[in-house]
Amino acid sequence: MYVAVKGGERAIDNAHRLLAHERRGDSSVPELSLEQIQQQLTLAVDRVMNEGSLYDQELAALAIKQARGDLIEAIFLLRAFRATLPQFGATEPIDTGEMAVGRRISATFKDLPGGQVLGPTFDYTHRLLEFPGEAALQSTALASAPTTGEIMPRATDLLAGADLIEASPKAGEHDRVNDLTQDPLTFPAERDLRLQNLARGDEGFLLALGYSTQRGYGRNHPFAGEIRLGEVEVEFVPEEIGFAVPLGRITVTECQMVNQFRGSATEPPRFTRGYGLGFGHCERKAMAMALVDRALRARELGEEITAPAQEEEFVLSHSDNVQATGFVEHLKLPHYVDFQAELGLIRRLRAEFDEAASATGRAREAAE
Amino acid sequence: MSAPAYNFAYLDEQTKRMIRRAILKAVAIPGYQVPFASREMPMPYGWGTGGVQVTASVLGRDDVLKVIDQGADDTTNAVSIRKFFEKTAGVRTTSSTREATIIQTRHRIPEAPLAEHQILVFQVPIPEPLRFLEPRETETRRMHALAEYGLMHVKLYEDIARHGHIATTYAYPVKVDGRYVMDPSPTPKFDNPKMNDCPALQLFGAGREKRIYAIPPFTCVASLDFDDHPFERYRADETCALCGADDGFLDEIITDDRGGRMFVCSDTDYCEDQRRRVRGPQAASATADRP
Numbered sequence: 001m002y003v004a005v006k007g008g009e010r011a012i013d014n015a016h017r018l019l020a021h022e023r024r025g026d027s028s029v030p031e032l033s034l035e036q037i038q039q040q041l042t043l044a045v046d047r048v049m050n051e052g053s054l055y056d057q058e059l060a061a062l063a064i065k066q067a068r069g070d071l072i073e074a075i076f077l078l079r080a081f082r083a084t085l086p087q088f089g090a091t092e093p094i095d096t097g098e099m100a101v102g103r104r105i106s107a108t109f110k111d112l113p114g115g116q117v118l119g120p121t122f123d124y125t126h127r128l129l130e131f132p133g134e135a136a137l138q139s140t141a142l143a144s145a146p147t148t149g150e151i152m153p154r155a156t157d158l159l160a161g162a163d164l165i166e167a168s169p170k171a172g173e174h175d176r177v178n179d180l181t182q183d184p185l186t187f188p189a190e191r192d193l194r195l196q197n198l199a200r201g202d203e204g205f206l207l208a209l210g211y212s213t214q215r216g217y218g219r220n221h222p223f224a225g226e227i228r229l230g231e232v233e234v235e236f237v238p239e240e241i242g243f244a245v246p247l248g249r250i251t252v253t254e255c256q257m258v259n260q261f262r263g264s265a266t267e268p269p270r271f272t273r274g275y276g277l278g279f280g281h282c283e284r285k286a287m288a289m290a291l292v293d294r295a296l297r298a299r300e301l302g303e304e305i306t307a308p309a310q311e312e313e314f315v316l317s318h319s320d321n322v323q324a325t326g327f328v329e330h331l332k333l334p335h336y337v338d339f340q341a342e343l344g345l346i347r348r349l350r351a352e353f354d355e356a357a358s359a360t361g362r363a364r365e366a367a368e
Numbered sequence: 369m370s371a372p373a374y375n376f377a378y379l380d381e382q383t384k385r386m387i388r389r390a391i392l393k394a395v396a397i398p399g400y401q402v403p404f405a406s407r408e409m410p411m412p413y414g415w416g417t418g419g420v421q422v423t424a425s426v427l428g429r430d431d432v433l434k435v436i437d438q439g440a441d442d443t444t445n446a447v448s449i450r451k452f453f454e455k456t457a458g459v460r461t462t463s464s465t466r467e468a469t470i471i472q473t474r475h476r477i478p479e480a481p482l483a484e485h486q487i488l489v490f491q492v493p494i495p496e497p498l499r500f501l502e503p504r505e506t507e508t509r510r511m512h513a514l515a516e517y518g519l520m521h522v523k524l525y526e527d528i529a530r531h532g533h534i535a536t537t538y539a540y541p542v543k544v545d546g547r548y549v550m551d552p553s554p555t556p557k558f559d560n561p562k563m564n565d566c567p568a569l570q571l572f573g574a575g576r577e578k579r580i581y582a583i584p585p586f587t588c589v590a591s592l593d594f595d596d597h598p599f600e601r602y603r604a605d606e607t608c609a610l611c612g613a614d615d616g617f618l619d620e621i622i623t624d625d626r627g628g629r630m631f632v633c634s635d636t637d638y639c640e641d642q643r644r645r646v647r648g649p650q651a652a653s654a655t656a657d658r659p
Contacts, residue, residue: 184578326413341537341556
């Protein structure tokens, strides 16, 4: 028999070769290009950029290809790459009010300045498989509507104007935004760190938690005040120049939830906010994030903490899928030293148990 | 998209400086868990990222590195981590405990005694010894601050009441320098006494949990116990089938489906050393394929 003392090194090399082979698949089928992934699997690219915390479509496409389509693995690749990049500083806050909007809907108003813009959405499609050759998948000429050039204020700003919703918190001139990637998360966490954590958090995890609040575990009566998708300008102030210069444009999805109002003896009742923002087109993620953000404001708003989605340590410590997958999958690593120690104890306990049982048996026989 | 050039031992110098600061603090407060800004490493969380970051931060060009997992140099993850440092730092590696200046380990402390010029780096999955008694970080931090360790003693006592023994066989909690209760990482409790008064510096890195802690050389490390139930080491009552050692921790290997099994040293370097000593240098190489 083979005692597995040597051979790890060769086994790893061979496994890597086999992985590369499997990744390529049947070599008679043309290889996927990064452009194809970037152009045709855009939502996968967006998710990887979001949870990978790096806005780079080309690298995200590369990661998806290298990961054989396993998005968590792709996110991991992107994160590990990101961790090696130098940091120049933080950009100016983006202004989603100035967004070049591609989609904007509000569930709280039938119509509002700027109108409802459906944009590219699965929402009202029938989920029927469209087999090759059928018309729907073919690219067709785009419909167009006259642009009014109307400004598109955020729906929540309209409520804020009438003081019906709490004000959006304003940062002070010299407030430093904490950075989750530069300092370890400590509890209790401020909202800036929480939103960073949620923006990087696993979409499925946030979806389930957001859903749980809707089903009564920390219910917070949400309305989708507004969801908007589009391009915003990113600006940076280099110290040498002293004024903001544009770095480029990024696509983001923003969700502003409008939640249950509260008031007190001194404060009039107002709606409260939950906030979600992510790179690219990521509506499900942004909405779930907004629900969870609002649930996690329980402490700040003096609400009773009764449900998992309101438990800050529980949510923020388990949202990261790169951490989660690593630790769950590390169970594949050998644990035989610890198992051996457990085996020794259980054998000893069993021996004592059997001894005690036979002693009882002897005692009974003697009594009879 | 040109290939990026990585720094010596992968991490950039800024990150290394941050980690070294955390290590210095950890050494200054033995057994205290210092939070640090753990980075994403190119291997998964839970696979040694904390240990790798600590090693990368203390590694110099003249260091000789040994990496073990379950006591062995040739387990897959140990190979992978050793290769990582061969590639990113180009340092000399070894499987000899004596020859190494830095030893990164998962789940074991080498059998051969360590010396003053050595650093032992542990990979730690859950640094908080109180975590399974109290899941909240805010609470456990307070408990450590007040040295409020009653809950841990109650747990150990309940084990004795239920099983007649303390049912913790690995990651057995210790008290460092009479102050902080510390998780020694999932080493079998057989290894606990080796931490006490050890001449080498012992560093513990938990990447996913973002904590570093340390035992400075020659520090008192006591396994928690009771006067009437003193701490007991455990090892299988067997000798190694390869080298005949009767003092090292043994792995049990199932040899057939009829209950056949053999015991071999978990520390492969120690095992080879024993064989070299007993049968001369040739015997040591015949490790792998055994009938």
